[in-house]
Amino acid sequence: MTLARTWSVGLVGVRGALVEVELDIAQGLPGVALVGLPDAVVRQSVDRVRAAVANAGGEFPNRRITIGLSPASMPKQGSGFDLALAAAVLAAAGTVPGAAIQRLVLLGELGLDGSVRPIRGVLPAVLAAAEAGHRQVVVPAANADEAALVAGVEVLAVASLGQLVAHLSGRTVLPAHVRGALPEPAPAADLSDVVGQAVGRRAVEVAAAGGHHLFLAGPPGAGKTMLAERLPGLLPPLDEQAALEVTAIHSIAGTLASEAPLLSRPPFEAPHHSATMAALVGGGSGQIRPGALCRAHRGVLFLDEAPEFPRAVLDTLRQPLERGEVTISRASGAATFPCRAQLVLAANPCPCAGAAGDPACTCSALERRRYQSRLSGPLLDRIDLRVDLPPVTRAAWLDGLGEPEPxxxxxxxxxAARAAAAERLAGTGLALNSQVPGRLLRGRFAVPRSALRLAERALERGALSVRGFDRVQRVAWTMADLAGRAVPVADDVAEALGLRLQRVAA
Known part of the structure; x- marks a missing residue:
């Protein structure tokens, strides 16, 4: 047989796309032609396959070989095609039956010694294979638990190319991989560790209940980072669909731990303030990969020392926060990643990080304003809750004011608040108050006008933008859900307005 066909999967953003691998052996000068928009890594796979086949006891044909990757118009990236190319070579050379690989989906990188190494993006690749009707996939042994998360697909785990050849030749039979029990996630940090800061604790609770963005300001030691790190523990566990979606993103990013193949808890991402635009939002010169914002999908993105981030980097968050997804375009193509995450910003009041009135602070009012202005107005306008955290008092720290709520x-x-919101929003395709569009806030889910008088006066005098007015209403609905009320009252709107209009003391 001089022609062989098999299947692999390429990645386009967070989704997989089936790739048909065709290999033809013909008369002519020995050589290999690889067509179908391969990148440098895919082109180098020919050399890896040649060495792996030889070291696995096979023979790489010394003839004219043409390899086609279809669809030809889709760029092919990464080393995940190695195993499929090797199987096609062996089938075309007659080492293994061609019929044995025609419906098989093969994923994996080959070492020169014939070992099969793990790759990124196995979960979205297997999901794509299942959607296309394939029922059997071959993956590296290290990725087997991740692949087995997809129901209805038989997963064959291989550690070497020789093991695959023996299975395809009928000498041995690879058993279907059975995934073991998922380990229990590590316990989250407890809110009872936070001493004092009643307003900060309330803001974190409201943020968790409604999915609202949060800005925490205060001097060092006030508890900004502690509160932010405890926000994911207040969020409910991910359902099955959400867990697969989040796990697929982390699989593509290469941050999925092999011992925990499924992420069942909301993720928490806290990049350093030296992060670039590509690291925060996504990108890359080769394969487009998700950034910290995308990895925080359905979880929390925490930017500590937010004014230290470059302003241009922070402002790239504005559109993704509104849309819940980000599209990254490059000359070779575009990729879209979901990024519906909660943003939490933390900032000190001034460059020296002193509290207002601190005699050790030498920053002028102008320096404080300049430092705070590193966070642009349009970005802050998208933050629902803004809280000033004062220094923890001696009484709260040493004497204690009661046991903090866990x-x-x-x-x-x-x-309970999320369940109330989901019941109210049933039929709209929405689940959280923070997702309710303005047209519904002015129609079906309008806050009574009698309760909005304070917010209307703030809008009239310019303290609120129209976007801010809508966000105050969303937060008011969350306050009502937490209190068990059917509709927000004036006190809910007043509290929501107070949490939005707080500013870092100049």
Whole structure:
């Protein structure tokens, strides 16, 4: 047989796309022609396959070989095609039956010794294979648990090319991989560790209940980072569909741990303030990969020391925060990633990080304003809750003001509030108050005008933008859900307005 066909999967953003691998052996000068828009890594796969086939006991044909990757118009990137190319070579050379690989989907990188190494993006690749009707996939042994998350697909785990050849030749039979029990996630940090800061704790609870963005400002040691790190523990666990979606993103990014193939809890991403635009939002010179914002999908993106981030980098968050997805375009193509994450910003009041009135602070009012202006107005306008955290008092720290409420108690209220919002929003395709569009806030889910008088006066005098007015209403609905009320009252709107209009003291 001089022609062989098999299948692999390429990645386009967060989704997989089936790629048909065709290999033809013909008369002519020995050589290999690889067509179908391969990148440098795919082109180099020919050399890896040649060495792997030889070291696995096979023979690489010394003839004219043409390899086609279809669809030819889709760029092919990464080393995940190695195993499919090797199987096609062996089938065309007659080493293994061609019929054995025609419906098989093969994923994996080959070492020169014939070992099969793990790759990124196995979960979205297997999902794409299942959607296309394929029922059997071959993956590296290290990726087998991840691949087995997809129902209805038989996963064959291989550690070497020789093991695959023996299976395809009928000498041995690879058993279908059975995924073991998923390990319990590590316990989240508890909210009871936070001393004092009643307003900050309330803001974190409201943010968790409604999916609102949050800005925490205050001097060092006030508890900004502690509050932000405890926000994911207040969020409910991910359902099956959301867990697969989040896991697929982390699989593509290469941040998925092999011992925990499924992410069942909301992720928490906290990039350093030296992060570039591509690191924060996504990109790359070769394969487009998700950034920290995308990896925080259905979870929390925490930017500590937010004014230290370059302003241009922060402003790239504005559109993705509104749309819930980001499209990254390059000359070779475009990729779209979901990024519906909660943004939490933390900032000190001034460059020296002193509290207002601190005699050790030498920053002038102008320096404070310049430091705070590194966060642009349009970005801050998209933040629902803004909280000033004062220094923790001696009484709160040493004398104690009662046992702080633990995460479990607050999370129970958050679940109840989210359930109330989901019941109210049933039929709209929405689940959280933060997702309700303005047209519904002015129609079906309008806050009573009698409760909005304070917010209307703030809008009239310019303290609120129209976007801010809508966000105050969304937060007011969350306040009502937490209190068990059917509609927001004036106190809910007043509290929502107070949490939005707070500013870092100049």
């Amino acid at each position: 995460t479990a108690a607050v999370a129970a209220r958050v679940r």
